[in-house]
Amino acid sequence: MNFSPIRRTLLAATIGTACVLAAPTFAQDKWPSKPITYVVAFPAGGTTDVLARLIAQKLGPALGTTVIVENRAGAGGNIGSDYVAKAAPDGYTILGGTISSHAINVSLYPKLPYDPVKSFSPVALIGTNANVLVVGASSPYKTVQELTAAAKAKPGSISFASAGNGTSQHLSGELYKSIAGLDMVHVPYKGSAPAIQDVIGGQVPMMFDTSVVAMPFIESGKVRALAVTSSKRAATLPNVPTMAESGVTGYDLQSWQAIFAPAGVPAPILSRLQTEVGKILKSPEIVERLGKLGMEASTMTPEQFAAFQVAEIAKWAKVIKAGNIKID
Numbered sequence: 001m002n003f004s005p006i007r008r009t010l011l012a013a014t015i016g017t018a019c020v021l022a023a024p025t026f027a028q029d030k031w032p033s034k035p036i037t038y039v040v041a042f043p044a045g046g047t048t049d050v051l052a053r054l055i056a057q058k059l060g061p062a063l064g065t066t067v068i069v070e071n072r073a074g075a076g077g078n079i080g081s082d083y084v085a086k087a088a089p090d091g092y093t094i095l096g097g098t099i100s101s102h103a104i105n106v107s108l109y110p111k112l113p114y115d116p117v118k119s120f121s122p123v124a125l126i127g128t129n130a131n132v133l134v135v136g137a138s139s140p141y142k143t144v145q146e147l148t149a150a151a152k153a154k155p156g157s158i159s160f161a162s163a164g165n166g167t168s169q170h171l172s173g174e175l176y177k178s179i180a181g182l183d184m185v186h187v188p189y190k191g192s193a194p195a196i197q198d199v200i201g202g203q204v205p206m207m208f209d210t211s212v213v214a215m216p217f218i219e220s221g222k223v224r225a226l227a228v229t230s231s232k233r234a235a236t237l238p239n240v241p242t243m244a245e246s247g248v249t250g251y252d253l254q255s256w257q258a259i260f261a262p263a264g265v266p267a268p269i270l271s272r273l274q275t276e277v278g279k280i281l282k283s284p285e286i287v288e289r290l291g292k293l294g295m296e297a298s299t300m301t302p303e304q305f306a307a308f309q310v311a312e313i314a315k316w317a318k319v320i321k322a323g324n325i326k327i328d
Contacts, residue, residue: 031268031269032064032065034092035066036060036063036067037068038070039070039071039080039093039094040052040073040080040096041077041078041079041098042071042077042098042167042191043071043190046192047213047255049069051212053069054289056068058286059276062276063272074190075164076164076165076166076170077098077101077105077167078114078166081116082114085114085119085263089261089266091266091272091273094123097120097260098167099255099312102116103116103312103316105166107313108165108166117306117310120260120261122259122302123261123277124259124281124298126297127257127290128257128296128298129254129255129257129293130211131209131254131255132208132209132210132214132218132227132229132237132240133172133225133227133228134208134217134224134225134226135147135224135226136201137222137224142224144227144247145246147206147226148248152181158184159204160173160184160185160205161195161207162189162195162207163189163191163209164188164190168210168253168255169210171320172253174186174325176251178322179249179251180247187204192210192213195207196223199223206226208229210255211234211236211293212293225240227242228241230252231252236292281298
């Protein structure tokens with residue numbers, strides 16, 4: 001087909017304009033081209049927040065961008081988790097999730113606004129850690145046996161703090177109540193930081209907290225560790241007995257921390273996230289840092305973590321139903 005010189009000029013101009021308009025689209029295909037938001041579904045100062053800031057410092061340079069930690073706390077991790085579940089699946093929003101937000105809450109709350117499995121793509125299991133039963137330094141209780149005896153002698157007289165409804169700290173207390181047959185009052189806080197401060201101050205007699213948060217206060221002598229919630233003693237607290245050793249037979253609870261992306265993130269982006277986070281978690285520096293925080297670094301692949309999460313959901317559904325555990 002022959003075109004006149006004028007028509008050829010107009011056609012060339014049209015094609016050129018189309019190429020210019022298309023250029024930004026191709027440029028945006030390079031990921032990441034802007035900062036990534038790492039949402040923490042819990043308050044500042046808690047375990048999830050501490051780990052997020054530790055990982056964000058390494059992840060940003062690894063990806064050639066900035067990773068901004070943003071706290072969206074509330075409802076035992078449900079608010080922040082729901083926010084990420086509904087975020088654009090473009091790799092620019094990731095979540096610090098936990099045993100609470102992604103395993104316990106689905107059985108503890110009547111209806112979650114997100115599905116802990118279907119709404120997310122697993123990036124990595126950061127690690128696992130035992131919770132620790134602590135009392136204030138001036139507390140009269142030196143052992144779990146003494147605490148159990150006091151709670152049985154005066155039902156309803158002893159309360160326990162937690163980082164909030166539905167958290168592993170909350171469930172640790174409920175599991176203690178259930179197995180030992182105790183009547184204790186749950187006092188939920190908005191995060192671990194204010195809860196443990198009130199235990200230190202004597203406003204609340206006791207709480208279960210993650211070893212990540214509790215360790216500095218144990219080491220400084222501000223709180224006394226009575227027991228760990230895992231089936232085996234913690235390497236960082238070798239002289240502290242387990243709950244089972246302390247007369248609460250069959251007690252076993254380990255908290256875990258993870259990173260998720262919204263479901264639907266393109267496979268190449270998700271794979272890059274998984275690879276870079278995996279490298280960070282395997283680095284000797286991070287493994288050592290996690291160990292000092294009382295956390296055992298995970299060696300699971302994203303696929304293994306996905307299967308682990310499904311098993312955890314089933315496990316805690318049985319525990320919650322058997323113990324008739326409900327949020328306050």
